Amino acid sequence: MIHDFNYLRASTVKEVLDLIDKHKDDYKIICGGQSLLILMRQGLVAPEYLIDIKNIEELDYIKFDKKKGLKIGATTTHRKIEKSALIKKRYNVLVGMEENLASVQTRNWGTIGGNLAHADPAGDPGPVFIAMNATVKIANKERVRTLQLEEFFIDYFETALEDDELLLEVQIPVIPPKTAIAYEKFNIIKNDQGIVSVGASITIGEDGLSCKEARVVLGAAAPIPMRAKKAEQVLLGKKLNDRLLDKVGEKASEEADPVDDIHATEAYRRHLVKVLTKRMVKKAWDQARALT
């Protein structure tokens, strides 16, 4: 049963920040409600004030600048990202990620800001955005700040957002030359949340063969989307071969911190991390080499 609450609706960022400031002791932001309403129905969350930001048009955008990269406003829906011609052309990995995220109905209403702020360790955008070196823009009534997305996630369903802060935007830099990004999740039911997911970004060096930069990010394999930094180290300066792929998969599997739950055992998740890491590193590597 959903507890009674006072419903407030904001149409501008200024309005919502004023409302948050006024009710900061006991409120929740609602956008698409795809995650929040489940928690409210289960009685896990019972705010006195619900502040609806779904109609804030100034946060509903996808913009690209050749120097600054991509900016996606917090109230932009998953479906809009999936269908964006701009994203398809310049950040195509996000199209594949979105196509496999939930059902069309959920993607039509659920937003990118809601997904990140909910901080479900099995969320899809987190790992792929971190592989792309994303930052987030956050504001309260007094100030605006930016934060690396990898520092935004603190724990299960917990973020670095202060009680009075709103997530405004996710920012993704221009993809560096000779760089490709791959992302895949393993799930049992199509479009359901992943049992494990892996995002990898590979930059090929001047020789056209060796790895200059690498990011390997694990989803649903720890309390937060986590970079497997030891696995990344294995790749730096090396040329790709089967032994290297085995080693990077092993390292990522060791670094992961997965749980045992009704969906999968810890051991199975570690196995999946190994397999998906190898697969995503190889995919990103091959795509990056094809660009050289």
Ligand SMILES: Cc1cc2nc3c(=O)[nH]c(=O)nc-3n(C[C@H](O)[C@H](O)[C@H](O)COP(=O)(O)OP(=O)(O)OC[C@H]3O[C@@H](n4cnc5c(N)ncnc54)[C@H](O)[C@@H]3O)c2cc1C
């Ligand atoms: C059936 C189903 C399947 C799903 N499958 C997947 C999946 O495969 N992969 C995946 O990644 N996700 C999945 N999801 C989750 C879905 O992507 C998210 O529910 C959705 O993106 C959340 O957006 P929302 O706008 O509905 O957020 P809401 O539910 O409105 O809010 C979620 C949380 O974020 C907070 N919040 C929202 N916007 C802001 C903001 N701008 N600033 C600060 N706090 C904010 C709210 O207070 C709340 O705590 C699934 C959800 C459902 C219902």
